Amino acid sequence: MVGFYKFMQLAQTPETGVWNQDYVYYVTERQYKHAGCKVEWPWFLNMPGLKYEKFDKSQVPQGLGLQYGFCCDGVVISTTLYMVWLLNENLKTGRFKIQRRSISDLKEAIGLHHRGKADIVVNATGLLARDLVTPEEAAKVHSVRGTTLLVESNAGKQYTVKDHDPEFPGEYLYVMSRQEGGTVIGGCFEKDAEHRKTIDPAQRQRYLDRVKKYVPHLLNSKGELDIVREQVGFRPGRVGGPRIELDQKWTHDNGGVALIHNYGHEGSGFLSSWGSSARVLKVVNDFLGFKAKL
Ligand SMILES: Cc1cc2nc3c(=O)[nH]c(=O)nc-3n(C[C@H](O)[C@H](O)[C@H](O)COP(=O)(O)OP(=O)(O)OC[C@H]3O[C@@H](n4cnc5c(N)ncnc54)[C@H](O)[C@@H]3O)c2cc1C
Structure with missing residues (x-):
């Protein structure tokens, strides 16, 4: 939800690479039968403020084996443009130094902070997280x-x-x-x-x-x-969906440097990115609040 509204907002600024495009969604007769003749609307149709129009069998294009559908407001992220825009937005703050390094152990990330030693490491390594986390966690990726x-x-x-x-x-x-x-x-x-x-x-x-x-x-x-x-x-x-959490054991074993995982986003890593980041930020703030109390 966070992402949908954010991307709708970004679509107002052309250089973000995000742009409005109406969304047309159809369900075929055989998909409908496969679902036990149940009409299944995607979750985002419930979002407050979203304009949509539903189609029943008589309103979908005829002769194509379609059962029902809808059209609604939508956005498309042109990822090649969007990633460059995002990078530049970060660089503009002057608070980031980008390094391109491959690590074979998450501990190596601690020493990559441009001011010396990191206090917080965020593990957003996607599929390759399986090479960096514990064997039990790797098995879920x-x-x-x-x-x-x-x-x-x-x-x-x-x-x-x-x-x-x-x-x-x-x-x-x-x-x-x-x-x-x-x-x-x-x-x-x-x-x-x-x-x-x-x-x-x-x-x-x-x-x-x-x-x-x-x-x-x-x-x-x-x-x-x-x-x-x-x-x-x-x-x-990832079995069980994205993993966004503080790794208590790693944090303890590494002298209080916090490790926050943020991987396993499967087919919606762009869509969910703003919501996931907000959750990472909450984990960071909780951690810092906890540390301040000690
Ligand atoms: C065909 C296809 C269609 C898709 N369509 C959509 C869509 O419509 N909407 C949507 O939201 N998502 C879509 N996705 C999914 C989306 O691309 C992913 O969910 C998203 O890229 C995950 O982002 P991430 O940052 O978690 O991982 P990644 O994009 O994989 O980034 C991980 C980063 O970590 C780095 N890394 C990994 N290991 C190491 C290491 N040891 N040392 C240093 N760096 C490391 C990698 O180099 C990489 O830069 C699609 C994916 C595919 C394949």
Whole structure:
């Protein structure tokens, strides 16, 4: 929730890389049946102030096997632009010195503070947290493979078509246009498939077939997609969801330098980033308050 309102606000400033784009969401008949004929709205439809319009079966585009849907206000984060903006916002404060280092033990982070020794270490290492935390915690970390096509055309809106293909249950169509031009088409959610580093042709074809069916205005005059790039990424998943907490044992073992974990955000690390940061800040403040009392 924190993130949604923050990104809506950032969308008012073009150089952030965040921009408004209406969101269209459809659920197919077979997804509806797979869910036991239950209508399932995403959590964010309950957010106060969000404008939306729901569609029943008679109001969704006909002949495509769709059951229901909605459209609402939305934002897209063009991550390449957004990350640069975010970095610059931090640099502008003059309070940061950036270093690019690989560490093999979280203790090494203590000595990387530009004034000498850090009082607080935040572990935001995503999937690679599994190499830095205890074996019990590492066992909870897993990857969720995602593949996307970046194409030249612009969809005008964001689309999600929630479907249940029994042959490919971890796939459904999502489409997001970027502020700098082009559109990202996804996607899939495959657990522990890090050995698969490229998109296979059959999957690329399935993405094309879905676009042809649901978002045909993305195709060029030959009925094809002008693909700029194919991308494969691994979402940093964690059994039990994100871990945001003070590591009491590590903190005790390292002379009171606080270690705060912030990893395991899987497929929503951008969306949840402002909320997660607020939680990290609360953990920091609680820790400092506790220390001051001692
Ligand atoms: C295909 C795909 C689609 C996605 N779509 C969305 C979306 O629509 N919305 C959304 O919110 N999220 C989305 N995500 C998920 C999002 O990208 C992640 O949740 C997010 O990047 C996690 O951020 P993070 O900072 O926790 O980890 P990361 O982005 O992985 O960053 C971790 C950092 O820690 C550094 N690091 C790790 N180990 C070490 C070490 N030993 N020493 C030094 N540095 C280290 C890494 O170099 C890296 O810079 C998607 C992901 C994929 C793959």
